Amino acid sequence: MTAHGKQTEYQTGGFEPKIMAYVCNWCTYAGADLAGTSRMEYRPNVRIIKLPCTGRIDPLFIIKAFENGADGVLVSGCHPGDCHYTTGNYHARRRWIGFKNLMEFTGIDMRRLHFSWVSASEAIKWVDLINKVTDEIKQLGPFMEYKGLKGK
Amino acid sequence: MPRIGIFVCQCGNNIAATVDTKKVAEEMARLPGVVFACDYKFMCSSPGQDMLKQAIKDNRLDKVIVSACSPHMHEKTFRKASEAAGLNPYQCEITNIREQCSWVHHDKTKAAGTAKSIDLTRMTIERLKKNKPLKKINIPIKKKALVIGGGIAGIQAALDIAEGGREVILVEREPSIGGNMARLSETFPTMDCSQCILTPKMVEVELNEKITLYTYSEIEKVDGYIGNFIVQIRRKAKYVDEERCTGCGECIEKCPFKVESQFEMKLAKRKVIYTPFPQSVPNVPVIDAPNCPKIQKDKCGACAVVCGPKCIDFKMEDRIITEDVGAIIVATGYELMPNERFGEYGYGRIKDVISGMQFERLASSSGPTGGEIRRPSDGKTPASVVFIQCAGSRDEKKGVSYCSKVCCMYTAKHTMLYHHKVHEGQSYVFYMDIRAGGKRYEEFVRRAIEHDNAMYLRGRVSRVYEKDGKVIVQGADTLSGNQVEIEADMVVLATAIVSRTGADTVAQKLGIGYDKYKFYNEYHPKLKPVETVTAGIFLSGACMGPMDIPDSVAQGSAAAAKALSLFSSDEMMREPITAVVNKPTCNACWDCVTACPYSAIERDTVKNRDGVVVRWLAKVNDGVCQGCGVCVAACRSKAIDLKGYTDEQVYAAINAF
Ligand SMILES: Cc1cc2nc3c(=O)[nH]c(=O)nc-3n(C[C@H](O)[C@H](O)[C@H](O)COP(=O)(O)OP(=O)(O)OC[C@H]3O[C@@H](n4cnc5c(N)ncnc54)[C@H](O)[C@@H]3O)c2cc1C
Ligand code: SF4
Ligand code: SF4
Ligand code: FES
Numbered sequence: 001m002t003a004h005g006k007q008t009e010y011q012t013g014g015f016e017p018k019i020m021a022y023v024c025n026w027c028t029y030a031g032a033d034l035a036g037t038s039r040m041e042y043r044p045n046v047r048i049i050k051l052p053c054t055g056r057i058d059p060l061f062i063i064k065a066f067e068n069g070a071d072g073v074l075v076s077g078c079h080p081g082d083c084h085y086t087t088g089n090y091h092a093r094r095r096w097i098g099f100k101n102l103m104e105f106t107g108i109d110m111r112r113l114h115f116s117w118v119s120a121s122e123a124i125k126w127v128d129l130i131n132k133v134t135d136e137i138k139q140l141g142p143f144m145e146y147k148g149l150k151g152k
Numbered sequence: 153m154p155r156i157g158i159f160v161c162q163c164g165n166n167i168a169a170t171v172d173t174k175k176v177a178e179e180m181a182r183l184p185g186v187v188f189a190c191d192y193k194f195m196c197s198s199p200g201q202d203m204l205k206q207a208i209k210d211n212r213l214d215k216v217i218v219s220a221c222s223p224h225m226h227e228k229t230f231r232k233a234s235e236a237a238g239l240n241p242y243q244c245e246i247t248n249i250r251e252q253c254s255w256v257h258h259d260k261t262k263a264a265g266t267a268k269s270i271d272l273t274r275m276t277i278e279r280l281k282k283n284k285p286l287k288k289i290n291i292p293i294k295k296k297a298l299v300i301g302g303g304i305a306g307i308q309a310a311l312d313i314a315e316g317g318r319e320v321i322l323v324e325r326e327p328s329i330g331g332n333m334a335r336l337s338e339t340f341p342t343m344d345c346s347q348c349i350l351t352p353k354m355v356e357v358e359l360n361e362k363i364t365l366y367t368y369s370e371i372e373k374v375d376g377y378i379g380n381f382i383v384q385i386r387r388k389a390k391y392v393d394e395e396r397c398t399g400c401g402e403c404i405e406k407c408p409f410k411v412e413s414q415f416e417m418k419l420a421k422r423k424v425i426y427t428p429f430p431q432s433v434p435n436v437p438v439i440d441a442p443n444c445p446k447i448q449k450d451k452c453g454a455c456a457v458v459c460g461p462k463c464i465d466f467k468m469e470d471r472i473i474t475e476d477v478g479a480i481i482v483a484t485g486y487e488l489m490p491n492e493r494f495g496e497y498g499y500g501r502i503k504d505v506i507s508g509m510q511f512e513r514l515a516s517s518s519g520p521t522g523g524e525i526r527r528p529s530d531g532k533t534p535a536s537v538v539f540i541q542c543a544g545s546r547d548e549k550k551g552v553s554y555c556s557k558v559c560c561m562y563t564a565k566h567t568m569l570y571h572h573k574v575h576e577g578q579s580y581v582f583y584m585d586i587r588a589g590g591k592r593y594e595e596f597v598r599r600a601i602e603h604d605n606a607m608y609l610r611g612r613v614s615r616v617y618e619k620d621g622k623v624i625v626q627g628a629d630t631l632s633g634n635q636v637e638i639e640a641d642m643v644v645l646a647t648a649i650v651s652r653t654g655a656d657t658v659a660q661k662l663g664i665g666y667d668k669y670k671f672y673n674e675y676h677p678k679l680k681p682v683e684t685v686t687a688g689i690f691l692s693g694a695c696m697g698p699m700d701i702p703d704s705v706a707q708g709s710a711a712a713a714k715a716l717s718l719f720s721s722d723e724m725m726r727e728p729i730t731a732v733v734n735k736p737t738c739n740a741c742w743d744c745v746t747a748c749p750y751s752a753i754e755r756d757t758v759k760n761r762d763g764v765v766v767r768w769l770a771k772v773n774d775g776v777c778q779g780c781g782v783c784v785a786a787c788r789s790k791a792i793d794l795k796g797y798t799d800e801q802v803y804a805a806i807n808a809f
Contacts, residue, residue, distance in 0.1 A: 042256055047271055049805055055785060056782065056784055064806045065806055065809060069809065088749065092785075
């Protein structure tokens, strides 16, 4: 497939899930950078979108990711109490609690949606998280329910 | 159609080892809007940057992407280079294909790394298409500081700022500056007399032309943001005209009424018209209105009769004044846990159980006993004194969980002062641990034990009671394992240091954080120890937690240095990542106002030609907004967006997933 299409595939033999990660700039993005500077290794299925804070993340972003072919979505930011903007992640957490119920109601398998706290120093946690989520979604198989929605 | 340029960095072999950079460039070149794409050995090198600039000019690029290392590394570099080539810096975006791709995917066939780099760059391209030019925000800076609290920390901060050539307003709640240090007798670890080292500084404050001192005043309201605070100050009625008062003290002399002196920790009385202590700055008395019969029921007025310059005015009222300042330093200090909390140690029942601060007053040559150690009940010189440390500290159940930090040191000091003044006297100290971590502090405590005969007993006091004019103290000495009973003449409690009553109200006016004990929170406990989450507001001294004088002074100077460095330029530049309200769609639900962690959103009005309010809407204050975007996700009408991270930009990236 070319760059024009959806997520670029490469030959591995099996199903390679596509995972979207929404992360905050200050903790998780920096933690993911640290995994790189420490030359750790993890599954290449994740595509990161950086936002200033988890508080900026609109639940619609998650639905849109599924519509665009994501098989799993990950949201990660600073630990409670550590948000660069003091309380942004509390807002995010409150929002997600409501949102989770809605997702469950619409029948999305909650194993496809992960919320986590990864600090700027937790490169190992980031690596483990990506590997765990990728493997879990591999098991679940492709997410088909929303694929038609986009009309593309 | 935009004219986008893509620059894929090989980073030597750092990226190229696991990403086929040439292929990434080729793939990107095919996307609509991309008119130029290449890969290059080191984009951040100066030839790399020159290449970028040249390509922008040659190909008339209006937007560029550098797919390279993390934006945390070189976003600034490439934005600057783009700007030099005539682009708006915010038309340059970075794709992170090193830290988050080539370095974490070790696949030597380059398949995974290349595929991911293509995807990430494609997402960035679509996002970039929606980028709007942004302009850094210029914030003008008012080069004047406000210091709240005139204890040693606030005094130091004010003097340093004035020394740096800037104007300072010092607001003190009491009739005089000086704070708690003014009460101390001698100070550890050097035993200089507190008044002797403090008074000259207080006088300096009064004489310094750059410092405007408002005593008997409090902060009423704070608006604005860094560089541009608008502060309302309540100047409480002193009933004495400060300008005309000569400080002769005739009025105090003649006033027939007395009440307990707070400054003397209730060990003495003062007049109703008073200065807290003889060296007060300013040396202008105030009338304690609730206790003045003239003001309350128009009886007396003796002071006005004797006042030569006729500066007493019983009709004086509070005034609110407004000041514009660029920075604020909070130095409101501490209080002591009220003695009344220590009924278990006999306080209240037994007159000769006093607090450490009361002992300071007894030992002070300007105190109620002229510096002689005499006990409150009968004025006798105590032949033995028991000091109880950690009264209320380090005990969540009975007081506070933290250590009050200065009590070990001042108790050692008290035993010395006692021994110096009462040579035959015996002091006992009940302690839990000795914390003497400062420079020359351990030596100081050892001196108390070895030279000044202090008997240290490790353990808790279980009971304090009165018997035949003695105070009996029962406790455990855990080191020897014995129960001890001491017949003392006086007991001194090292009561816990607590935050100021009303510290939370002050914090809320300022928009700064505080902990569960209402001590103010620094921005970062290690790296930003005098900053607060609110830009332009700094902290110093014991308002942040128990602290001794050397630390309070160091922090006063640190906060002053922060303010001075802010004042070193006329304006400050800020990243333009701020929220903006779309006026037509805002329905004034104020969800954003509640969500914003910085109170950056105001309730604004739209008026018609006749000045009548026709509607309300949210308005973001650019100076205060920190760009977190919490408001954007909170707004159900999608009426507020975040520049640099607009919904349009984010969705464009998601759609290119
Ligand atoms: C018994 C005892 C003995 C001590 N002995 C020593 C010693 O020997 N050596 C040593 O280094 N340290 C000693 N200390 C500690 C010392 O007192 C403090 O380190 C020091 O006083 C802290 O100064 P500060 O300016 O931060 O606070 P403070 O001295 O409390 O000053 C704060 C000032 O702010 C004013 N204020 C408060 N709220 C407001 C408001 N809302 N608006 C306007 N003004 C306000 C207050 O009136 C006060 O003037 C001792 C402490 C105690 C309790
Ligand atoms: S949340 Fe949205 S609609 Fe409500 S006041 Fe703020 S901008 Fe206006
Ligand atoms: S972006 Fe954050 S700081 Fe700015 S107005 Fe919105 S919530 Fe407040
Ligand atoms: S900045 Fe990381 S969650 Fe708010």
